[in-house]
Amino acid sequence: MAKLRVAPFCISLDGYGAGPDQSMENPLGVGGERLHEWVLPTRAFRSKHGMGDDGETGPDNDVAERSDANIGATIMGRNMFGPVRGSWEDSDTWTGWWGDNPPFHHPVFVLTHHERAPIEMDGGTTFHFVTGGIHAAREQAIDAAGGLDVKLGGGVSTIRQYLQAGLVDELQLSIVPILLGSGERLLTDLGDQIQHYRRADITSSSAAAHVTLVRADG
Ligand SMILES: NC(=O)c1ccc[n+]([C@@H]2O[C@H](COP(=O)([O-])OP(=O)(O)OC[C@H]3O[C@@H](n4cnc5c(N)ncnc54)[C@H](OP(=O)(O)O)[C@@H]3O)[C@@H](O)[C@H]2O)c1
Numbered sequence: 001m002a003k004l005r006v007a008p009f010c011i012s013l014d015g016y017g018a019g020p021d022q023s024m025e026n027p028l029g030v031g032g033e034r035l036h037e038w039v040l041p042t043r044a045f046r047s048k049h050g051m052g053d054d055g056e057t058g059p060d061n062d063v064a065e066r067s068d069a070n071i072g073a074t075i076m077g078r079n080m081f082g083p084v085r086g087s088w089e090d091s092d093t094w095t096g097w098w099g100d101n102p103p104f105h106h107p108v109f110v111l112t113h114h115e116r117a118p119i120e121m122d123g124g125t126t127f128h129f130v131t132g133g134i135h136a137a138r139e140q141a142i143d144a145a146g147g148l149d150v151k152l153g154g155g156v157s158t159i160r161q162y163l164q165a166g167l168v169d170e171l172q173l174s175i176v177p178i179l180l181g182s183g184e185r186l187l188t189d190l191g192d193q194i195q196h197y198r199r200a201d202i203t204s205s206s207a208a209a210h211v212t213l214v215r216a217d218g
Contacts, residue, residue: 002072002145002147002149003149003170004138004150005149005151005170005172006159006168006170006171006172007151007152008173008210009159009171010036010038010174010175010176011035011174011176011187012034012035012176012179012180013175013178013179014180015188016181016183016184017156017184018032018156018184019032019180019182019183022079023083024083027083029183030183031183032183034178037176038176038205038207038208039060039063041056042055042056042060042064043055043064044065044068045064048068048103049103058205059203059204059205062203063174067151070148071106071145071148071150071151072146072147072148072149073108073109073142073144074104074106074109074141074151075109075137075141075153076108076110076111076154076155077111077112077158078110078114079155079157080158081097081110086114088116095121096127098125100122101121101122101125102123102125106145107125107128107145108126108127108128108153109130109140109141111134111137111158112129112130112131115129116129128140134165135167138167160186160188163193164190164191166196169215171197171212172210172213173186173210173211174208175209196216196217197213197215197216198215199211199212200212200213200214
């Protein structure tokens with residue numbers, strides 16, 4: 001059965017998945033770009049982003065490789081999709097951070113309260129804008145994934161809602177040894193559903209500790 005996987009999401013040691021003040025200049029909020037530094041030199045990341053087939057191997061690369069394995073659709077929040085807020089009317093040229101050929105290559109479901117027609121990109125990525133909430137996005141993504149798993153890309157608010165609803169089957173967190181001090185904190189106000197998660201795996205490098213939790217009943 002298809003799983004809903006957070007695979008992985010990066011948090012600072014003090015629990016933030018993004019720094020404060022997200023903007024065009026600081027997509028991950030101020031200081032938040034450091035959350036992703038561990039993945040940038042990996043062979044998997046470099047290959048995925050057309051930067052060549054060289055790069056580091058090891059625990060970080062293993063996590064990066066597994067991140068995209070068996071994934072047929074992605075769900076993300078509107079803030080992860082871009083820095084524009086409110087109605088799309090004044091920002092209908094915004095098609096995400098990732099250029100004409102985004103690295104998803106499958107349907108992506110963007111949670112938003114503002115309706116927008118789907119955007120078909122090069123390379124098999126289509127952005128669908130879902131205004132019906134997290135359950136509707138999950139159903140549409142599972143349907144589109146055709147039996148493969150669905151990746152819950154982020155951001156913080158989106159993952160937190162799925163955790164609160166008990167709908168995340170696998171939660172992989174890459175814990176980065178930095179302190180952000182403020183921003184969007186992931187592991188807060190999660191409700192009773194969080195009691196269901198158990199450790200499935202842990203691996204680490206000098207750059208990050210990668211912890212995988214799975215739902216004990218899932
Ligand atoms: N650390 C990591 O690994 C990682 C990974 C991915 C992203 N990020 C970062 O996380 C940050 C974004 O996180 P975030 O918590 O600010 O926002 P988010 O979860 O990406 O998006 C939140 C927005 O999505 C829409 N939304 C969310 N739930 C909805 C629902 N149930 N129904 C309808 N619309 C809904 C709303 O937009 P509207 O109401 O405005 O339409 C809401 O303001 C960015 O800085 C991004 O770069 C970090």
